[in-house]
Amino acid sequence: MSSKNTKDHLNKGQNTKNPVIEVNHLAFAYVEDPVLTDINFTLHGQESLAIYGANGSGKSTLMRLLLGELSAAKDTIYIFGQDVTEKKDWHDVGYVPQMNVTRNVSFPVTPLEMLASCQIRKMSFIKMPGKKHYEVARKTLKRFSLLDYGKVPFTELSGGLQQRTMIARAMLAEPNLLILDEPTAGVDEQNKKDFLQLLNTLKDEDGISYILVTHEKDLVEQMVNIDQAYEIRNGVLENV
Numbered sequence: 285m286s287s288k289n290t291k292d293h294l295n296k297g298q299n300t301k302n303p304v305i306e307v308n309h310l311a312f313a314y315v316e317d318p319v320l321t322d323i324n325f326t327l328h329g330q331e332s333l334a335i336y337g338a339n340g341s342g343k344s345t346l347m348r349l350l351l352g353e354l355s356a357a358k359d360t361i362y363i364f365g366q367d368v369t370e371k372k373d374w375h376d377v378g379y380v381p382q383m384n385v386t387r388n389v390s391f392p393v394t395p396l397e398m399l400a401s402c403q404i405r406k407m408s409f410i411k412m413p414g415k416k417h418y419e420v421a422r423k424t425l426k427r428f429s430l431l432d433y434g435k436v437p438f439t440e441l442s443g444g445l446q447q448r449t450m451i452a453r454a455m456l457a458e459p460n461l462l463i464l465d466e467p468t469a470g471v472d473e474q475n476k477k478d479f480l481q482l483l484n485t486l487k488d489e490d491g492i493s494y495i496l497v498t499h500e501k502d503l504v505e506q507m508v509n510i511d512q513a514y515e516i517r518n519g520v521l522e523n524v
């Protein structure tokens with residue numbers, strides 16, 4: 285894997301005095317019963333954090349709060365020093381959605397098209413990817429060893445390749461933080477190992493931090509280099 289921009293990227297992540305994420309006494313309820321009661325953690329630059337929990341324990345809810353998709357109370361979540369309720373520019377945060385969500389992609393988009401068109405943020409009048417966007421997409425596919433699959437419909441790719449495509453897509457904007465929700469659901473053992481190695485490479489070479497949630501306890505046990513690991517239960521994080 286090339287280490288393009290490694291230094292700049294590391295500096296971007298580490299020069300900041302602020303933690304990457306700070307969560308203080310976060311509580312949340314959709315209706316009456318609280319899903320999260322008192323969540324607290326701090327993640328610094330180039331650090332990794334994993335949370336496992338049973339189905340329905342609130343993992344996706346927590347991720348959606350971190351991403352500003354659900355409204356957290358003011359003063360409970362800070363991302364790069366900014367209160368999440370005030371955050372407008374999200375280019376520094378990459379998101380890899382729950383695998384069973386990506387499996388629902390029903391139109392025949394290819395990884396190349398996916399990576400070219402998601403650069404839309406950088407496009408001006410005509411909202412169609414141009415030559416430059418395809419070049420960047422090809423370069424990124426190459427970096428993630430996906431170039432051979434660039435023109436294969438996403439739905440025909442194996443779970444492991446779909447997941448790698450989603451990570452490549454999330455890394456396009458060169459984020460400093462990756463948030464991954466159940467990234468290995470339905471992925472076989474070898475692909476899980478490759479995936480964990482890829483995450484550590486991104487951490488070491490690109491200087492990213494990452495947060496991963498999963499219902500698979502064994503995935504967290506395999507993460508030997510993880511900086512922080514928790515179980516989410518009854519709305520709080522417990523050390524594991």
Ligand SMILES: Nc1ncnc2c1ncn2[C@@H]1O[C@H](COP(=O)(O)OP(=O)(O)OP(=O)(O)O)[C@@H](O)[C@H]1O
Binds near residue numbers: 315337338346499
């Ligand atoms: N939009 C919603 N409205 C009301 N309740 C919800 C909503 N989304 C989730 N819930 C409830 O909140 C709780 C936590 O759900 P969440 O999806 O965060 O769990 P999870 O740990 O991600 O589960 P899974 O392992 O199945 O992905 C569950 O009881 C769920 O039924």
Ligand SMILES: [Mg+2]
Binds near residue numbers: 343344345465466
């Ligand atoms: Mg979930």
